[in-house]
Amino acid sequence: MEYFTLFMGAVVVNNFVLTKFLGLCIFFGVSKNLSASAGMGIAVTAVMVMSSALAWLIYNFILLPFGLTFMTTAVFVLLIASFVQLLEMVIKKYSPALYNMWGIYLLLIATNCIVLSIPLINVESSYGFLYSLVNAVGSGLGFALAIVLMASCREKLRLADVPKPLEGIGIAFIIAGMLALSFLGFSGMIG
Amino acid sequence: MNSLWSEFKKGIIAENPIFVLALSLCPALAVTSSATTSLTMGLSVMFVITMNNCVVSLIRNVVNPKVRVPVYITSIATIVTVVQLALQAYAPALYDALGIYLALIVVFAIILARAESFASKHTLIPSFFDGLGMGVGFCVALVIIGVLRELFGAGSIFGVKLLGDWYNAPLIMILPAGGFMLIGYLIGGWKMLVQHMEKKEAERSEA
Numbered sequence: 001m002e003y004f005t006l007f008m009g010a011v012v013v014n015n016f017v018l019t020k021f022l023g024l025c026i027f028f029g030v031s032k033n034l035s036a037s038a039g040m041g042i043a044v045t046a047v048m049v050m051s052s053a054l055a056w057l058i059y060n061f062i063l064l065p066f067g068l069t070f071m072t073t074a075v076f077v078l079l080i081a082s083f084v085q086l087l088e089m090v091i092k093k094y095s096p097a098l099y100n101m102w103g104i105y106l107l108l109i110a111t112n113c114i115v116l117s118i119p120l121i122n123v124e125s126s127y128g129f130l131y132s133l134v135n136a137v138g139s140g141l142g143f144a145l146a147i148v149l150m151a152s153c154r155e156k157l158r159l160a161d162v163p164k165p166l167e168g169i170g171i172a173f174i175i176a177g178m179l180a181l182s183f184l185g186f187s188g189m190i191g
Numbered sequence: 192m193n194s195l196w197s198e199f200k201k202g203i204i205a206e207n208p209i210f211v212l213a214l215s216l217c218p219a220l221a222v223t224s225s226a227t228t229s230l231t232m233g234l235s236v237m238f239v240i241t242m243n244n245c246v247v248s249l250i251r252n253v254v255n256p257k258v259r260v261p262v263y264i265t266s267i268a269t270i271v272t273v274v275q276l277a278l279q280a281y282a283p284a285l286y287d288a289l290g291i292y293l294a295l296i297v298v299f300a301i302i303l304a305r306a307e308s309f310a311s312k313h314t315l316i317p318s319f320f321d322g323l324g325m326g327v328g329f330c331v332a333l334v335i336i337g338v339l340r341e342l343f344g345a346g347s348i349f350g351v352k353l354l355g356d357w358y359n360a361p362l363i364m365i366l367p368a369g370g371f372m373l374i375g376y377l378i379g380g381w382k383m384l385v386q387h388m389e390k391k392e393a394e395r396s397e398a
Contacts, residue, residue: 024217025216070272073271111300111303112298113298116295116297165379165383174375177368177371180368
């Protein structure tokens with residue numbers, strides 16, 4: 001039950017994009033097209049879960065015992081960047097079809113705030129291993145949900161008559177504001 | 192001297208990192224619910240981006256291009272750690288208020304983008320001014336957002352109460368939703384400003 005609450009909390013109540021403003025660069029950059037957004041959402045979730053697991057192990061078995069916690073940020077960034085690079089090579093070698101779908105997103109993910117912040121939040125709140133993984137899956141799916149909703153809105157927007165200065169990124173922000181407002185409705189759901 | 196000034200100036204208005212390039216947006220919303228945290232964040236980023244531009248431009252000839260990105264990231268991470276430790280020591284309250292977003296400076300696209308597109312190709316002095324200009328632009332944008340959100344959302348600026356008790360502050364400005372919308376309109380306004388300035392410039396060069 002505890003895990004379920006955490007999961008639902010991460011997906012809708014504390015949605016990282018709409019309530020904590022993480023991963024906005026991808027959120028606004030990729031959300032012009034629905035299928036690309038869905039792919040991005042899945043790629044982010046996958047990378048986030050795997051890098052959270054790795055980061056948790058490194059933090060608890062290397063950084064903590066040796067008193068190196070002040071290097072957490074630097075170590076995690078390098079870990080995630082190199083892990084994504086490795087993942088890219090593996091996928092390219094073993095599954096070219098998947099690479100064609102994901103390849104461009106993977107590099108974008110390498111230095112992205114949402115992917116870095118989940119492992120950081122996990123270790124800072126001293127979550128257990130399984131708890132961290134559930135948190136990562138939930139946050140990833142929350143990101144996917146937000147970006148898919150956003151892309152659906154922006155696809156409709158193509159036909160709309162938007163004031164000239166607000167075209168592009170400006171109106172996208174206003175829509176994100178509306179989405180954030182509607183997600184506020186979930187806030188009473190899980191205490 | 193003139194070219195240095197233009198390197199500096201372009202980051203503030205025409206290529207403002209937040210309003211025009213729309214890079215590194217996460218902190219722009221997350222820490223701007225009050226003017227004080229916005230300013231701290233802006234100054235931290237300004238320091239990191241300027242220092243990193245200097246470091247990158249100094250080492251640009253010794254780094255193998257194949258490993259340049261990891262090298263840049265290491266440099267950024269080191270400088271961010273310095274800022275983190277300094278704030279933790281001298282301003283613990285602000286450190287807590289910024290929370291995880293301070294560590295996230297490491298992955299700001301704008302810092303890596305300046306290192307990659309400017310500092311790795313220029314000497315120390317222009318790189319310094321480029322970083323400073325971008326940093327100031329970033330800081331200005333954050334403070335504008337922070338001041339507006341605090342003024343409308345809490346009736347104060349930098350914690351000083353400006354609007355009296357008659358002002359019934361709408362909570363939405365402090366909430367994420369209001370932040371998103373405010374930035375949307377600010378981006379629109381900034382675009383109009385830049386277009387207006389370009390038009391004036393064009394008229395002047397014609398005359």
